Amino acid sequence: MDGIRFNRRTAEGEIAAENEPSAELLAKQGDLEVILYRINGESVVWLFPATDPNAIEYFFVHAGGVDLAMDDGLVSLGAGESFSVSGLTTDVPVKMHGDTEILYVTNCPAFEQVKDVDVSLKELLTRINEKDHYTSRHSKAVLQYSLAIYDAMQDRGPEISREDLAFAALFHDVGKCFVPVEILQKPDKLEQAELRFILRHPVDSGRMLLPKFGEQIAEIARNHHERLDGTGYPRGLRVEDISLSSQIVAVADAFDAMTSNRGYNIVKTFLEAAEELASLPHQYDTRITSVLMQLVSSGALEEGVITGV
Ligand SMILES: [Fe+2]
């Protein structure tokens, strides 16, 4: 991406941990500011294009590390490495590698910590939509299917509020903001290195949701690709370690993946997909897949009702 120059070094420095995010103004002269940011490992921050065309920003990673989600790939920097920004044209999300300290020098501050996760996650969905329309439409579909299943399960369903399940379903894939768009949309088989980006997205989703929404919602996002028999990812959990709520989102997620056109898959009808999921009881909970079958065969879930966000 234009506008960012990376200054690497091979040896990593000492890593110091800090628990609370903070910004300490170390020096100021006119518009020039030197700030030490201590950022908690659960945070996501954004680099925004500066409004002043003469703005220069320099970031030195003092401890911890950062991942910058660039359009052409993820760039990881560790302690002792730095980058400078000028002429940035798009927003760039930055994720911490655990608790991180960044020395920030600027003549036009434009580095903001995301404080309101509600707003930032919605923005994130919009931005993911700009990068990859499938993910945003998919999030909306998974929300609708998850709630339909939840409503139909009634007192056989999980102990979670409808609102919490809705949040988890809508934001289950926000971790995809760290997956380069060419990997998200790649029609061919992914290379090992590319696959690693995909395999980590549930972990990133969980970490992004945890601070604001708590463990119950984060667990759903983290485990939506786990399968009952341990064949899922990222951790290969088994049935006893996967909540019923995450299994609902997992079924809704797989159902949408099977029935929507991602450009490289065979698109199944709702009935075909529901039957296939019901035929895999070792992977998907039959209490959920049988409810899905009822919803599809009764016409309660109709094809073609999900539109783009
Ligand atoms: Fe996912």
Ligand SMILES: [Fe+2]
């Ligand atoms: Fe998904």
